[in-house]
Amino acid sequence: MEVRVSPTRMQLLRLKKRLGMAERGHKLLKDKRDELMKKFLDLIKKEQALRGHVEAGLAKVLPAFLQARAAMSREALEEAFMAPKVSCGVDVSTATIMNVKVPEFTWRGEEARDVHPYGFCGTSASLDDAVAGLAELLPKLAELAEVEKSIELLADEIEKTRRRVNALEYVLIPNLRSTARYITMKLDEMERGNLTRLMKVKDIVRAKQA
């Protein structure tokens, strides 16, 4: 769709300025999109490796936990986990990737070697395996959450940037170009009209003098 403007030289100058800026913006946004894609693909690779590791770990831990649950009563299981033995947590901060704020989870946990907060009577050996496995997996789970959230935020940003690039490339820049062409043609037309009129006036004046 053309931009509706009065075909004046002032407008043409303004349009040319806008066109130049749109082209510069388009180039910058394209560069940003390409860089975001690069970072996105790097994160995807990291996520795939992490998820593979975490899922393989969970595939061992969950059946062990299920076996423990089958061997223990609800009360015994609740009692076993009443008081935690080690404390752990996640420090949350933010980092910036191409102006996108992504979370950074820093794992705070004690050594995962001594994590069983219960005695041996009424508890199952499967529970030991499940708890040790989960303790080992927890830092990886935090890392996976960080990477997956970053991927989600980057994907949103890539989508936004892609829309902007497309809007500039396929809508705004062609419209500005076509409007500029229209004004140029209109101005040329006016120029030719003026010239013809002047020549006609000159002819009339010459005829009267003769």
Place this chain on the structure above:
Amino acid sequence: MLGLESKYAYATGRVRVLETRLLDRGRIDRMIDAPDLEGALKVLAEAGYARAQLSEKAHPVIDDITAGEEERLAALIRETTPEPQLVDFITARWDFHNLKVMLKAKLHRVPPEKAWARHGTCDVATIKRAIEGETKDLPRHLAEALSAAKAAHDLHAMPETIDIAVDREMYRYLLARAKSLGIQYLVDLVQMEVDLFNLSVYFRSRRMGRDRGFAAEAMVPGGKVSPMRLVASYEQPPEAVVASVAGTGYEALARQAAAALAEGRPLAELERLSEAVMWDRIRKARYVPLGPEPLVGYIFAKLHELKLVRLILVAKLSGMSRESIRERLRDVHV
């Protein structure tokens, strides 16, 4: 005055009938082959278990079924035996459990409600008051366990020290109770339980990477295999423990568990083997014509059956394959 055999004549008669209602291999197979949890519950209902209504949360239903059966078993003992103290072998475990719960709640400032068991004989208020310092209403064995657990926790303020101290007192109490009843078969069963517990501590501590001192502390005296004999081989290769239990009947179990430990396989196998060893001893009571053995054997057989029932129902609930359930129950006779 009646002899020990004659005192248990009525109980033996009742138990002989009830033994026929224990889940047999056929029923266990039908439960395993049932398409879902509901099917397995139907088989249980046919065997005289309470008919359960499945709700959205099936885990509490399973817990209710096993708890209900334990209550029925306790009621049977009270009705039939001249020694109601035999009930202790079911309820005392819950009393000690509740003591651990309340002590952990107090020392680690956590709510006790979810872990509290309603099957014990000592009420929550009494235990709570005892933990606050007023121990006069608390039964002596629980008071001793409480002071041992407090002392252990003062030395090493970790939650498992409470469990370890209370478990030690519980086995001490059960052994003393078995001896005071004068039933050698019961003493043997409790001693076997202690031995299997100590073997479990040995292998699980090693898998956890705990040191020898911790394992020695967690083991319980009173069994046929001394904890000192077991911990002597603690820092040697796992198979060294087989020599420590030579001549006790636990060699095969120790050999297989040591292989599992050395190869990094799950130690759940140890529990399966322990149950099998225990079951072999329990079933011997069936060949005693008269006396306390049939009743004691029935109590332990029923508790063993409840473990199997829980295992199958939870496996059914979580969609575990029939082959996996059968593998878990391999060698665990019924």
